[in-house]
Amino acid sequence: MFCDVCKSKEATVFLTQIVEGKMQKVNLCEGCSKEKGVNDPTGFALADLLLGLGAAQEIEKNPLGIRCSVCGFSQTDFKKTGRLGCSACYDAFAEGLSGMLKNMHRGLIHTGKVPARLALALSRARELAALQQGLEKAILEEKFEDAAGLRDKIRLLESEEGKESKSGESNLSGGEPDLLDGPNRLSLVQTEDVPPNPGKKS
Amino acid sequence: MKLSAIIANTGEWLSGSGPHDQIVVSSRVRLARNLKGKPFPGWAKKAERVAVLDEIRGAVIQLPEMKEAFSEKLEDLSPLEKQVLMERHLISREHAAKGAGSAVVMNTAQTLSFMINEEDHLRMQAIRAGLQLDEVFAMINQADGELEESLDFAFHNELGYLTACPTNVGTGMRASAMLHLPGLVMSEQVNKIINSVNKIGLAVRGLHGEGSEAMGNLFQVSNQTTLGEAEEEIIGRLNKVIFQILEHEQNARQILLQQRAETLLDQIGRAYGILCHAHSITSKEALNLLSFIKMGVDLGLFPGGYRLQVDELFIETQPAHLQKGLQATKLGSEERDSLRAALIRTKLKKMPEPEIGKIPTTPPIVQSPTSEES
Numbered sequence: 001m002f003c004d005v006c007k008s009k010e011a012t013v014f015l016t017q018i019v020e021g022k023m024q025k026v027n028l029c030e031g032c033s034k035e036k037g038v039n040d041p042t043g044f045a046l047a048d049l050l051l052g053l054g055a056a057q058e059i060e061k062n063p064l065g066i067r068c069s070v071c072g073f074s075q076t077d078f079k080k081t082g083r084l085g086c087s088a089c090y091d092a093f094a095e096g097l098s099g100m101l102k103n104m105h106r107g108l109i110h111t112g113k114v115p116a117r118l119a120l121a122l123s124r125a126r127e128l129a130a131l132q133q134g135l136e137k138a139i140l141e142e143k144f145e146d147a148a149g150l151r152d153k154i155r156l157l158e159s160e161e162g163k164e165s166k167s168g169e170s171n172l173s174g175g176e177p178d179l180l181d182g183p184n185r186l187s188l189v190q191t192e193d194v195p196p197n198p199g200k201k202s
Numbered sequence: 203m204k205l206s207a208i209i210a211n212t213g214e215w216l217s218g219s220g221p222h223d224q225i226v227v228s229s230r231v232r233l234a235r236n237l238k239g240k241p242f243p244g245w246a247k248k249a250e251r252v253a254v255l256d257e258i259r260g261a262v263i264q265l266p267e268m269k270e271a272f273s274e275k276l277e278d279l280s281p282l283e284k285q286v287l288m289e290r291h292l293i294s295r296e297h298a299a300k301g302a303g304s305a306v307v308m309n310t311a312q313t314l315s316f317m318i319n320e321e322d323h324l325r326m327q328a329i330r331a332g333l334q335l336d337e338v339f340a341m342i343n344q345a346d347g348e349l350e351e352s353l354d355f356a357f358h359n360e361l362g363y364l365t366a367c368p369t370n371v372g373t374g375m376r377a378s379a380m381l382h383l384p385g386l387v388m389s390e391q392v393n394k395i396i397n398s399v400n401k402i403g404l405a406v407r408g409l410h411g412e413g414s415e416a417m418g419n420l421f422q423v424s425n426q427t428t429l430g431e432a433e434e435e436i437i438g439r440l441n442k443v444i445f446q447i448l449e450h451e452q453n454a455r456q457i458l459l460q461q462r463a464e465t466l467l468d469q470i471g472r473a474y475g476i477l478c479h480a481h482s483i484t485s486k487e488a489l490n491l492l493s494f495i496k497m498g499v500d501l502g503l504f505p506g507g508y509r510l511q512v513d514e515l516f517i518e519t520q521p522a523h524l525q526k527g528l529q530a531t532k533l534g535s536e537e538r539d540s541l542r543a544a545l546i547r548t549k550l551k552k553m554p555e556p557e558i559g560k561i562p563t564t565p566p567i568v569q570s571p572t573s574e575e576s
Contacts, residue, residue, distance in 0.1 A: 071241045071245060073245055077245075081244065082367060083242065083244050083245075083321065083366045083367050084242060084245075084366055084367070084368070085241055085242060085244075085245035086239075086240070086241040086242055086245065087236060087238065087239070087242075087356035087358075087364040090358065090361060090364055090371075097368060100368060101361075101368055101371070101429060104368060104369055104427065104429075105371075105372065105427045105428065105429035105430050106403065106427045106429065106430035106431050107429060107430020107431065108360070108361075108429065108430065109360050109429075109430065110358070110360060110361055110362025110363075110371075110372045110373070110429060110430075111430065111431060111432050112362060112372065112373040112375075112431070112432040112433045113343070113346075113362075113363075113373065113432070113433055114357070114362075115350045115355055115357055116347065116350060116351075117350070118357055122359070
């Protein structure tokens with residue numbers, strides 16, 4: 001029996017898979033089975049292989065084959081290489097990735113180093129949020145003098161931020177458009193079912 | 203700075219000293235970084251890789267700590283030179299396979315090296331002798347801080363530093379220590395240790411990292427996870443585990459000395475005999491035997507002055523290092539084996555035989571007065 005892919009060598013790998021009640025069979029030679037990644041039974045779907053044999057366009061339509069809109073990397077590429085195409089891929093494949101990251105790491109939120117230029121913005125955002133909360137509380141409690149003070153502080157902070165982001169833009173001029181609109185845009189973590197630190201206890 | 207000038211000298215991580223350097227050969231921390239808005243090296247087109255290379259290399263060679271740096275594109279290095287750098291742990295095996303669009307920059311002390319367009323745009327590492335993970339982290343963290351003034355790294359508010367492989371996302375940090383554990387191997391405890399280390403989310407690997415064999419009783423312990431913990435926490439956890447392994451190794455050696463001194467001496471003596479008289483030896487055999495000599499030095503069976511010579515042989519007997527003087531011809535493996543044997547014979551020529559009297563063959567409870575005369 002010849003290999004279904006190259007049709008020249010003797011088939012030595014025989015695969016049978018039942019997909020939605022239908023039996024699918026494929027016979028491969030050793031070389032082709034390696035090339036198709038058949039040796040890894042977990043990452044391999046017969047359907048992908050069968051589709052790949054005749055209908056490349058089918059994959060495009062396949063809802064499982066999501067592509068990154070920025071760099072064009074596909075989920076199939078990711079399966080094959082285990083690497084992503086660009087930083088925006090973390091957004092494009094967020095759904096599949098979050099489960100994977102959960103198994104891989106000790107948590108889903110980075111708690112380590114932050115680049116200095118972002119650290120300022122991050123801490124400022126937090127300060128602003130705290131001031132805003134104080135302002136709302138002051139208004140509720142009808143402490144209007146406090147509220148006025150807080151409002152001035154917020155305005156000051158916001159105006160400082162505006163100035164700096166403008167000068168920051170001029171420093172970075174001439175670059176390609178950013179893949180990420182900003183660090184705040186992505187929300188990969190589905191917080192509802194994720195404990196704050198699902199780390200394994202040692 | 204020429205590569206030949208750099209590799210003529212042994213790197214500081216090998217020749218220098220550090221805490222616990224008898225068992226902890228070296229400590230290393232590497233950080234993975236990518237430029238914002240640029241496809242990762244594995245997916246980028248050649249022109250994009252070259253542009254990234256130029257931008258990062260320009261920034262790296264401006265660093266104050268890289269004043270007298272060696273900087274070369276990988277396409278301009280010969281396969282032998284790449285392998286020499288790999289054998290010194292200055293570039294990864296993966297990086298050694300790269301060509302156009304990739305580069306390496308390192309300082310003359312060989313403590314800092316920057317791989318550009320490896321799996322990520324930038325992989326930078328600091329390496330030093332002995333157990334000093336905190337110190338090497340401080341070194342590389344400072345370089346990272348200086349670089350981020352001119353380079354815009356891809357960073358995500360929740361996921362941290364973004365990397366080509368999701369296993370590195372977050373801190374992008376891999377901290378590792380190379381441990382020499384002949385005692386645990388001889389007393390057959392090493393698998394137990396590896397298993398328990400694996401269970402707490404740390405990895406134990408062979409000499410050249412992922413997928414490589416453990417030769418010469420050398421093991422690399424590193425963090426597996428990079429997201430959910432701060433850099434200092436990861437290093438703290440790693441330090442704790444390394445101290446425990448260190449203690450186990452010291453205990454294993456003591457127990458071997460007390461209970462199986464004959465076996466231990468036999469192994470060291472045989473290693474010495476073969477290394478001093480062999481005319482053909484593979485690098486694997488050489489490393490495994492050198493490991494016993496190294497332990498012999500630790501135990502005081504050889505004069506302390508030979509430590510560096512033995513340590514250097516671990517590197518000098520590697521395939522590319524053997525040939526680095528004779529770049530015109532590429533040697534076959536048989537020629538290398540006899541060249542290796544000759545090198546070891548020359549280097550160990552002046553080293554005296556192991557002083558067996560220094561090992562107490564029975565537990566040292568009462569020292570008989572006549573034993574010194576014999």
